[in-house]
Amino acid sequence: MKLVIQGKNIEITDSIREYVNQKIEKAVNHFQNMTTEVDVHLSVARNPRINTKQTxxxxxxxxxxxxxxxxxxxxxxxSIDLVADKIQRQLRKYKEKQQKKTQTQPKTGAVIHEAPVVEDLIGDRTPELPTEVVRMKYFAMPPMTIEEATEQLQLVDHDFYMFRNAKTDEINVIYERNHGGYGVIQPRNGNGHTNHTNGKTAQNVEAVTDTSTVS
Known part of the structure; x- marks a missing residue:
């Protein structure tokens, strides 16, 4: 298992490196057979008006x-203690789902409610980009279904997840809706529609009966 430790606004001392190794190795100890690489990013956000935030x-x-x-x-x-405990729970959850998939036949009764996306998402606001890119990430994008993308969203601990839709081969974004459920953002062509036959620009995944793939 490859372990990479990086820091921002902080020096990675030998004691910090040893502590991270100890905690992360313990967290992934029972999952090393399926773990290929672990990246650890430590950072300190200094703000004179609030307490120092260490992530x-x-x-x-x-x-x-x-x-x-x-x-x-x-x-x-x-923070290292907390994240080690959390990643261990995430790994256990992922492993249990994988085992359940191999033990039972996957169900196909997923109920997906579709709704059009709002035409004007920003209103009278002026879109602004950050003055500089502070971090870049690169991930492989193998084709996957919406149900598989929902699983990934739950595993990455983000509010959204970008993926390549296996049905349309387009880049989609699935996100958590404020009032529950999930939404999917799809690109649309020059006709104002998506390349998908339903002609919608978004999907709300609000009810899923396949408990073996989405919890």
């Missing part, structure tokens, strides 16, 4: 799946 982020690459967890506190070692 530990762990990204695990397991069987072509990305599992991510992040925790912050006023103490770096406490």
């Amino acid at each position: 530990a982020e762990v990204t695990i690459y397991a069987n072509k799946t990305v599992i991510r967890a992040q925790e912050s506190s006023e103490d770096l070692y406490a």
Whole structure:
């Protein structure tokens, strides 16, 4: 298992490196057979008006799946403890789902409610981009279904997840809706429609009967 430790606004001392190794190795001890690489990113956000925020982020690459967890506190070692516990729970959850898939036949009764996306998402606001790109990430995008993308969203600990739709071969974004359920953003062509035959630009995944794939 490859372990990479990086820091931002912080020096990765030998004691910090040893502590990270100890905690992460313990967290993935029972999952090393499916773990190929673990990336740990430690950072300190200094703001004179608030207490120093120290963040530990762990990204695990397991069987072509990305599992991510992040925790912050006023103490770096406490953040490492919290994120190690969280990533262990994420790995256990992922392993249980994989075992369930191999033990039972997957169900196909997923109920997907579709709704058009709002035409004007920003209203009278002026779109603004950050003055500089502070971080870039690169991920493989194998084709997957919406149900599989929902699983990935739950594993990466983000509000959204970008994926290549296996049905349309287009880049889609699935996200958590404020009022529950999930939404899917799809690109549309020059006719104002998606290349999908339903002509919609978004989908709300609100009810799923396949408990073996989405929880």
